Amino acid sequence: MTENIKRLFEQMDRSTKQQALACLKKEFDVKSKKSVRKKWIIGGRIPEPFQERTVGLFQALLRNKP
Numbered sequence: 717m718t719e720n721i722k723r724l725f726e727q728m729d730r731s732t733k734q735q736a737l738a739c740l741k742k743e744f745d746v747k748s749k750k751s752v753r754k755k756w757i758i759g760g761r762i763p764e765p766f767q768e769r770t771v772g773l774f775q776a777l778l779r780n781k782p
Contacts, residue, residue, distance in 0.1 A: 720771060721762060721774065728778065739777070740766075743769065
């Protein structure tokens with residue numbers, strides 16, 4: 717599932733990526749967007765319980781992208 721999350725993140729433009737990171741930070745009570753991007757997205761270490769919700773958030777952001 718982490719590869720699917722990486723693929724969805726790569727499809728986003730810069731502003732959508734920032735919005736996605738902010739959503740993940742708020743949704744999962746993470747301290748830093750930078751940490752989410754480096755550890756979760758780039759590193760592929762997304763906690764198992766958060767993966768399904770992350771995919772849903774990313775899909776919703778991509779659908780709403782103008």
